Amino acid sequence: MSEIAPRWRVVSPPETATCARTLSAAFVREPAVSWICGDSETVRTRWFEATLRTHATLPGSLRYALTTPDGQPVAAAVLTPSGAVPGASARAAWAARTGLRCGPAALGRTLRYLHHAEASAPEGAWTLEFIGVRPDTVGRGAGRFLLDHVLATTAAPAGFFLTTADPANVPLYRRFGFTDLRRTALGPLDVRVMARPGTA
Numbered sequence: 171m172s173e174i175a176p177r178w179r180v181v182s183p184p185e186t187a188t189c190a191r192t193l194s195a196a197f198v199r200e201p202a203v204s205w206i207c208g209d210s211e212t213v214r215t216r217w218f219e220a221t222l223r224t225h226a227t228l229p230g231s232l233r234y235a236l237t238t239p240d241g242q243p244v245a246a247a248v249l250t251p252s253g254a255v256p257g258a259s260a261r262a263a264w265a266a267r268t269g270l271r272c273g274p275a276a277l278g279r280t281l282r283y284l285h286h287a288e289a290s291a292p293e294g295a296w297t298l299e300f301i302g303v304r305p306d307t308v309g310r311g312a313g314r315f316l317l318d319h320v321l322a323t324t325a326a327p328a329g330f331f332l333t334t335a336d337p338a339n340v341p342l343y344r345r346f347g348f349t350d351l352r353r354t355a356l357g358p359l360d361v362r363v364m365a366r367p368g369t370a
Contacts, residue, residue, distance in 0.1 A: 177239075178315050184235030184246065186226060190218035192235060192246040196302025201359055202335040206279045207272065216271040217280075224264040225299070228254040232324065236316045245312045247301040247320050252294045252328065279357070286356050287333045290363040294328030317346055321366070329368035335359040 183189075194215040197203040207214040225231050228250060236245040256264065269277040291297060301320070303313040321330065332348065334340065340362060348364040355361070 178244070178312060179237045179239060179241075180316070180319055181235040181237055183226075183233045184243070186222045186233075187219065188243055189233055189235055189246045189248070190215055190222050192243045192304060193218045193222075193248075193300055193302050195304045196245065197300075198305065200302070200336050202283060202361070205335075205357060205359055206276050206283065208276075213272050213276065217268065217276055220264055220267040220271065221280075222248065223267070224256050224260050225250065227256055227260045230254055232320075234316060234320060236312055243304070244307040244310075245301070245303040245316045247316050248299040249320065249324060249330075250297045250299055252291075252296060283356060286354070286361065287363075290333065290351065290354075291331050292328065292351075292365055295331040295365060295368075296324060296326045296329070298330055298332040313342065317342070321346060327368040330366045332364050333361050334364065335361050337362075340364075 184192075194211065194217075197214065197218075198211070203214060203217075207217050222233065225233070225248060230251040231254060232247075232249040234247045235243050237243050265277060268280060287297075298320070301313065301317055303316075324330075330348070332343065334343070335356075337360075343364055343366075346366065348366045351363040351365050353360060353362050
């Protein structure tokens, strides 16, 4: 009897550029990223590259890629532990890269969104910063597989926290135990704050 080959492979940490390209493709129509970056694929990819380079400096931060067995990336996820913030030099480098490569509007809107999101984070919770699936893979279970892996393998006694401006994401998060904390407006965005309790 032959063994069934695995459908997906989890890579952690993936190369920053690969993760950025995967998330850029996945977030092509996501409202918050579109508000920050506009419709330009180049700006969106540069924004993810700058963000992930800074994220990689955070102690304990996690990045995942989901690939096909032959190594083609189909999804990615990024998590931040509670209390992890970039140092002053990393923040300055991120601001310079984002402002120069993505434009001052993208930098300003990112800062507004971060301030909005960080004010809502429950104490001690991990933040699910991003999780996305390439459009050509949507509907094949990649997002569910990766989210299940992330939640099952991350020790998070105080649970997880996320924000989303895309109502299409909410049913998936609810199936994984996330509940609404609040909804707020940020510019044109309807931002939903969600949390999942920790387990002992």
